[in-house]
Amino acid sequence: MAKRDIPEINAGSMADIAFLLLIFFLVTTTMDIDAGIPRKLPPKVKKDQPKPIIKERNVLVVNINQNGEILVNNEYKTVDQIKDVAKDFLDNGAGKGKDGNTCDYCEGKKLETSSVHPNKAIISIQSSRKTKHGIFVQVTNELVRAYNELRDRETQKLYHESYENLLERAKKNPKNETLKNKVKTVKERFPMILSEAEPIKVE
Amino acid sequence: MAKFNKKKNDMPAVNTASLPDIVFMLLFFFMVTTTMKDSDLKVVQTLPKATETKKLEQKKLVSYIYVGKLKGKKGDFIQLNDKLASIKDIQNFILDKRTKVTESELPRLTTSIKADINNEVGTIFDIKTELREVDALKINYSATTMQRKE
Numbered sequence: 031m032a033k034r035d036i037p038e039i040n041a042g043s044m045a046d047i048a049f050l051l052l053i054f055f056l057v058t059t060t061m062d063i064d065a066g067i068p069r070k071l072p073p074k075v076k077k078d079q080p081k082p083i084i085k086e087r088n089v090l091v092v093n094i095n096q097n098g099e100i101l102v103n104n105e106y107k108t109v110d111q112i113k114d115v116a117k118d119f120l121d122n123g124a125g126k127g128k129d130g131n132t133c134d135y136c137e138g139k140k141l142e143t144s145s146v147h148p149n150k151a152i153i154s155i156q157s158s159r160k161t162k163h164g165i166f167v168q169v170t171n172e173l174v175r176a177y178n179e180l181r182d183r184e185t186q187k188l189y190h191e192s193y194e195n196l197l198e199r200a201k202k203n204p205k206n207e208t209l210k211n212k213v214k215t216v217k218e219r220f221p222m223i224l225s226e227a228e229p230i231k232v233e
Numbered sequence: 234m235a236k237f238n239k240k241k242n243d244m245p246a247v248n249t250a251s252l253p254d255i256v257f258m259l260l261f262f263f264m265v266t267t268t269m270k271d272s273d274l275k276v277v278q279t280l281p282k283a284t285e286t287k288k289l290e291q292k293k294l295v296s297y298i299y300v301g302k303l304k305g306k307k308g309d310f311i312q313l314n315d316k317l318a319s320i321k322d323i324q325n326f327i328l329d330k331r332t333k334v335t336e337s338e339l340p341r342l343t344t345s346i347k348a349d350i351n352n353e354v355g356t357i358f359d360i361k362t363e364l365r366e367v368d369a370l371k372i373n374y375s376a377t378t379m380q381r382k383e
Contacts, residue, residue: 055263164350167281
């Protein structure tokens with residue numbers, strides 16, 4: 031029987047084929063990571079639901095008009111100022127909260143004109159229908175940041191770590207109850223009560 | 234002398250046998266990291282910038298609502314999946330998404346509103362009203378992440 035020589039497959043063009051595929055994936059790839067500001071919408075309003083009674087001092091009205099100008103409790107403010115105004119408002123703690131306790135962790139000035147307790151303090155974003163989405167997100171971002179910074183302060187005080195770190199750890203160990211409770215405690219100290227009012231129609 | 238000349242001319246060829254391996258390595262990297270755009274954007278957008286963003290995990294559980302402008306046309310346009318849509322299609326879009334996930338994943342469904350910075354808040358509010366109608370309350374204002382500045 032003649033010895034059969036199996037011819038070697040020429041692998042010289044393998045590189046070309048791989049390059050072709052590589053270029054295809056290079057072109058089609060999109061490396062964008064989707065991120066955004068998470069928010070929760072209020073549930074549908076039932077018709078017979080009574081309107082809650084809220085004192086004016088417990089509401090911080092942030093009004094954005096169609097030109098992108100911002101009024102916070104009727105005072106003109108820039109985007110950079112909002113965060114501090116919101117923090118002062120939330121951290122005021124001049125009186126008793128929902129459960130009748132005073133806010134012993136608040137470090138605010140305890141002004142008579144500002145909120146009584148973080149769990150009663152409401153921030154309301156009002157806008158006109160023609161307001162630009164960009165500025166609206168910017169303002170929302172600043173307000174969320176105010177909450178996050180206050181929560182961070184409390185986390186540092188209670189558990190000596192950053193809020194971000196705590197959230198990260200809680201996410202990685204979803205079954206860890208102590209971590210869960212820590213997050214809950216911090217969130218309850220400054221609950222995010224951020225309302226988005228229906229935009230006003232301006233003709 | 235001839236001996237020396239010979240030596241100089243005999244440049245060894247670069248061995249390209251490992252070239253396919255290198256290219257394949259790159260190829261696999263891109264194949265793994267790639268995410269194909271599942272819908273072509275018809276509307277033109279610039280996303281707002283924000284510092285307090287959270288990453289959207291598990292793309293499977295996210296429904297995207299694109300809002301933006303169309304070239305040469307006035308007003309805001311909504312895009313769901315591949316098609317331009319009207320505000321009335323949103324409820325069906327969300328209900329449709331719900332049929333595609335398991336029951337345990339239902340509460341984790343998120344709606345990402347990808348809107349252009351020049352859109353009107355009114356349009357976005359109408360979208361939110363529709364979402365509230367179908368109890369899709371977890372939303373996300375899509376934004377590009379930016380570092381905090383003090």
